[in-house]
Amino acid sequence: MDRRSFLKNAGLAGTGGATLLAAPAVAQERKEFTIVSSFPRDFPGLGMSAQRLSKRITELSNGRLQATYYAAGERVGAFDVFDEVASGNAQAYISADYYWVGKDPAFAYFTSVPFGMTMPEWNAWIKFKGGQELWDKVSGNFDLKALPCGGTGTQMGGWFNVEIESVDDLKGLKMRIPGLGSFVMSKLGVSVVSLPGGQIYENLVSGAIDAAEWVGPYNDYFMKFYEAAKYYYMAGMHEPGGGNSFGMNKVWWTSLTEWERTVIEAACMEENAAMNEEFLANNGIxxxxxxxxxxxxxxxxxxxxxxxxxxxxxxVIEENRGQSALTAEIHDHYRAALTELGQFRKGAEITYSNQRNRVLGL
Structure with missing residues (x-):
C-alpha cells in the first residue's frame, strides 16, 4: 500500500475523536506480541507512558495487534529487555538505549549524551536529518529495529546527601548514574553504580549510595528520594534530552504488513510527543x-x-567516538546537526525565552 492510498483510507472512529488507522479491506488474523519494559508498572511518567503506548498500538490497530505488556521485573529484569527482544523471546521493548553502551557505544546517541541535544533538537535529528537511518544501522547489528517513543526533556542534576560547592566535593561519592554521564562522573572521582530505577530508593536510604540521578521532579517525587537526600541539583549535564526507544525484534518487524508497521510508527510518534509534553506539564507542579x-x-x-x-x-565523548568506525560516523553526524540546530535556537528560541523570562520576572 502506498502512502497516498493509506492516507485516503485513514479515518476517524469513536465519539471521543481519537484518530484510528483504517484497517485493510481484507481481514487478517490477529497477531499477539509481547512488550517488555525497563520501567516500573503504574509509575507516573516513564511507566505510564510505556503502558499507554502498548495499549495504543492495540487500539490503533482495531485489535489486530494485541500487545501484552510486562513492566520491569515482571518477565525479565529492567536491563534484560534488550537480550529478551534480540533473541526473539519477546517482540518489543520500551527502554532507553543508552543502557546498551556496553554492547555498542553508539547507542548513547539514541538516548542522550552529555552536553548534547535537547529533546526538540534530538527529535529533529532523528526524524528529519538522518538520525533514524543511523539508528537503524547500530540496531540492525543486533537484529533490532528501534523507533523513538518518548522523552523526558532536560533532566535534573540529581539528589545528593552533601552540597556540591566545588568539583572536589564529588570525589569519593557513590552515585547512581547511567550512560556516558557515568563516565564523566567517573573521571571526576565519583564511584559510579548501575541500578535500575526500582532499586534507587532503597540504596539511597540505606547509604549504599550517596547520590542518584533519575529523571526530574514529576518522576522523582513519586520515588520519595526527598526522604533520603536533602539537596536537589538542577539542571544536569548528562541528559539534556532523554529519549526513549521502542525496540523491536527485526525479524518480527519485517514479518508485519506495511499497514501494521504504519500503526506502530503512528503510535510511537504520538507517544513520543505526549510523554515529553506530560513531563513539561507536571515538572513545575x-x-x-x-x-x-x-x-x-x-x-x-x-x-x-x-x-x-x-x-x-x-x-569521554572523544574516547567513545574512537570505539568504532560506526560510532565515529554517528558522532560526527550528530555533532554537525547539533551545531546547526543549536546555533539557530540560540539566536531565536533561547534569546526569546531568556528575554521573556527577564521581562516577566520568571
Missing part, C-alpha cells in the same frame, strides 16, 4: 511540592563545576 511540602533544598552547580563537567565530557 512537583518541584513546588518537593520544596514546599518536603523541604527539598534546590541547588545549582557553580560554573567551576560546570567547566569540570565540560572538560571531562569532551574526553
Amino acid at each position: 512537583y518541584l513546588k511540592k518537593l520544596v514546599e511540602d518536603h523541604g527539598t533544598q534546590l541547588r545549582q552547580f557553580n560554573e567551576e563545576t560546570w567547566d569540570a563537567f565540560g572538560e571531562a565530557a569532551i574526553e
Whole structure:
C-alpha cells in the first residue's frame, strides 16, 4: 500500500475523536506480541507512558495487534529487555538505549549524551536529518529495529546527601548514574553504580549510595528520594534530552504488513510527543511540592563545576567516538546537526525565552 492510498483510507472512529488507522479491506488474523519494559508498572511518567503506548498500538490497530505488556521485573529484569527482544523471546521493548553502551557505544546517541541535544533538537535529528537511518544501522547489528517513543526533556542534576560547592566535593561519592554521564562522573572521582530505577530508593536510604540521578521532579517525587537526600541539583549535564526507544525484534518487524508497521510508527510518534509534553506539564507542579511540602533544598552547580563537567565530557565523548568506525560516523553526524540546530535556537528560541523570562520576572 502506498502512502497516498493509506492516507485516503485513514479515518476517524469513536465519539471521543481519537484518530484510528483504517484497517485493510481484507481481514487478517490477529497477531499477539509481547512488550517488555525497563520501567516500573503504574509509575507516573516513564511507566505510564510505556503502558499507554502498548495499549495504543492495540487500539490503533482495531485489535489486530494485541500487545501484552510486562513492566520491569515482571518477565525479565529492567536491563534484560534488550537480550529478551534480540533473541526473539519477546517482540518489543520500551527502554532507553543508552543502557546498551556496553554492547555498542553508539547507542548513547539514541538516548542522550552529555552536553548534547535537547529533546526538540534530538527529535529533529532523528526524524528529519538522518538520525533514524543511523539508528537503524547500530540496531540492525543486533537484529533490532528501534523507533523513538518518548522523552523526558532536560533532566535534573540529581539528589545528593552533601552540597556540591566545588568539583572536589564529588570525589569519593557513590552515585547512581547511567550512560556516558557515568563516565564523566567517573573521571571526576565519583564511584559510579548501575541500578535500575526500582532499586534507587532503597540504596539511597540505606547509604549504599550517596547520590542518584533519575529523571526530574514529576518522576522523582513519586520515588520519595526527598526522604533520603536533602539537596536537589538542577539542571544536569548528562541528559539534556532523554529519549526513549521502542525496540523491536527485526525479524518480527519485517514479518508485519506495511499497514501494521504504519500503526506502530503512528503510535510511537504520538507517544513520543505526549510523554515529553506530560513531563513539561507536571515538572513545575512537583518541584513546588518537593520544596514546599518536603523541604527539598534546590541547588545549582557553580560554573567551576560546570567547566569540570565540560572538560571531562569532551574526553569521554572523544574516547567513545574512537570505539568504532560506526560510532565515529554517528558522532560526527550528530555533532554537525547539533551545531546547526543549536546555533539557530540560540539566536531565536533561547534569546526569546531568556528575554521573556527577564521581562516577566520568571
